[in-house]
Amino acid sequence: MKELISVLKNRDYRLLWSGSVVSLIGDGATWTALAWLAITIGNAGSVAVMAVCYTMPIILGGTVIGPLMDRLSRRFLLIADSLFRAIVVALVPIIAWTGELQLWHLYVAAGVYGLLKIVPLAVVPTLVPELVEKRALHSATALESIAYGAAGMAGPAIGGVLIAVFDAPTVLIIDAFTYLVLAACIMAIKAPLAAPEGNTSMSLRQSFGWKPVFELFKRDDVLVWTTVSFALFNATVGMIRVVIPWLVVEQLHAGAGTLGVVLAIANSGALIGAFLSGVVKPTDRQMLRVGLLQLIGGLGLLWLFGPQVWMILLGLMILEFVSTPMTVSAQVLRLARIPADIRGRTMTFMRTLLQSTSPAGSALAGPMLLAGLFSPLLVIAALSTSAPAAFVAWKYRRRSFADELGLNDPAPEKEEAKAAAP
Template identity: 30%
Template sequence: MTSAELLDRAGPGASGEPPRGLWHHRDFRRLWAGQTVSLLGSRVTELALPVTAIVLLDAGPAQLGLLNSAQYLPVLCVTLFAGVLADRVRRRPLLIAANLGRAAILTAVPLLAWLGGLGVWALCAVAFATGVLTALFDVAYQAYVPSLVAKERLVEGNSKLQASRSVAETAGQGLGGTLIQVLTAPVAILVDCLGYLFSAAMLLRIRTPEEPPARAEGTRPSVRREIVAGLRMTLNSRLLRVIMVHASLYNLLWDVVLVVFPLYGIRVLHLGPAGLGVIIAAGSIGAFGGALSAGRLGERLGTGRAMVFGMLVASAATLLLPLAPGSGSTTGQVLLGAGYVLNGFGIAVFNIHSITLRQATVPPELIGRVSATFRFLTWAVIPLGGLLGGLLAAAAGPRTALALTAGGLTAAALAFLCSRSAMRS
């Protein structure tokens, strides 16, 4: 089945925007602006929460690990339920409520710090609660875009949204560090609150009507049956199943890289924290380039081939990392930077076309649950990657661990290339 046939099956877009592009789509600009600002604020909080724990509460490694787990645990706990909710109600009010809820919850950190009642467990509770609403927002967000953007503009819309995410990844940490130094970490979190309020205000100004969710006649199915329906829809589609399996494998092995690379950079290559940060930030620059290029690649190669191309580039780029010579050489830094730039570029192209394909082909009444299934299954393997990375680095050393992981990523990408299902679109 061709990419055009897949897109035709999705039905017409709900918004009916003119063919001039999304720059002229007022409601999409509001969605885009709100999401860009809230993403920047979120990056501030990602840094401010652990800094608050370290500076104000003298937290140790175990407590920081607990705080990190509290941020990501909601993905496993509530994502599938979030998919059911996103398919049962209109999504825009759900997005607004999630933003307002996150803003309200995060105000507890500066308030408790001011009152002298802030503790590690309180920070964990805040991280978990905001994580629950973030999981709900992310699922509903991907399901909402097709009701705002016509199917022929989905790649463009997802590319612009991915570009904002890439800018936030690059600029957000720097902004967060500056704000924390000037305002203190708890007060800097208020910037994130303002970002969520701005996003909610932008969503409130959207005027494109959203169709109400389809309601089955008779008794509504149970939550469990609706979750199973989303799982079945995803797993019964060979194309969606192949994409999901490979995305899960990529996440597993990429988390090995995330765990091993700091050890490799500091202890083997002697980069130092600043140099390590610059190299890692290069991935966000590459992702920005990938977001800008995804639409043109899709036009030339087709959705499926562009997706496979992105994964090949992202995976093969990791082969450059273990090749870097030590002692802070310029050649080593160039190889590392190129590896991260190309990886960011490729994974952005893959993600944009993977999301677009789901949005264009999955029935509207199921897209929330299918998105939730993807998110749940592709993220569930990430903790295993961290464990595997630690074991590999301890057994074989950081450089060998990276080489083995890069080889695994590249082999998996080649298998994806050979998959007739992935190439069919």
């Protein structure tokens, strides 16, 4: 915990982290509001379509925007993204208050969100190595996951309560303001946040090309297998994204408040896992840890077969709990292996692939739930998570990553003592 607090003393990192937390909480509340609007105006199939719109455009966004990450100012990209999405989100409640809101309006708003979501997903982690020292990288990465965990728990709960007290459009207006908060925090950061040194002088072909990223993947099996394994994990997340509101409405016969509580309880596992990630140090068997954590998450989904509500919540919490420490463990390893001059493109490429499988899972879940195939869907979700995890754990069970993670480097205190010795 002391390491996490120490990182937050860094003013620029604190601004980046705080703005991200506020925006992510708004995102969590927005998904609750959009899901509630979709399932009340339409049905489970409507939620599935919106989930696809919410995530599928990230493929196009990553392809088009990705190369810009290593050429344009990261400050400009984050601020422009925040302002534009604030406007789009605010348009939904304006239309709702005129009485003309239809499903396609929700799909468009979700599509714009998905199209531009890659900007903060890719840009924020690339800034971390520039704002903190190398020995603080693990703690800073853990704090990013804590932000996602806190937002995942607080956002849906806040959204559900506000929907019950006011209405879903009000929640969307609040989210529009959270984008403005993030933009203000980015503007206040003193670090340059410019494009990587030298990239602005490259030719368009050099700085926009994906060739360096593909060449990196050809020679780095760790990047390949973390991407494949996490992509399948996210497909499961896409399925569960549709399953949760379906369970609340069809199985529990409950309302928006219950949906927010269920999402919050499930996502509390991610927050707990995030704090654990900040305490547990990197290990020389980092990939083995990643594989075992994901395997536990896949097997935890079997609790959803239980007839009791607490069993369902436990399964969801296990999935969310392991997602954070396994993400932090893999992220630290990635940042240590990716060259700085192509970090933006590489992170965009990876996160685009990772996010693109979530809509595939959502697209599969909708029709299967409508056909009454909940149990087969759950089996597919469990296998999609646990099978690649078992392979990764086996493949890297003996491989050490101590040098790459700096585990063999002397502690700063020892270096200072050595320098001060006569």
